[in-house]
Amino acid sequence: MKEVVLECYGEACPIPLVKAQKKIEELDAGDILIVQIDHSCAMKNLPEWARKDGHNVEVDEIDDGEWEVIIEKVV
Secondary structure, three states: OOEEEEEOOOOOOOHHHHHHHHHHHHOOOOOEEEEEEOOHHHHHHHHHHHHHOOOEEEEEEEEOOEEEEEEEOOO
């Protein structure tokens, strides 16, 4: 299992979502993708997409207005 960090601070939707979708394709089942974001629209869209695709998702607010969306690739 590996862990990959995708830093998307300062990027508005849909850029973090598109980057996460491309990066998750490169990972194996069980790998973790951590997407760092500071855009509230991405905060809603990223977890929604990942759950719909069947991945495990956790969201941590690491600072005021900054989040880490932690996605465990399942399939």
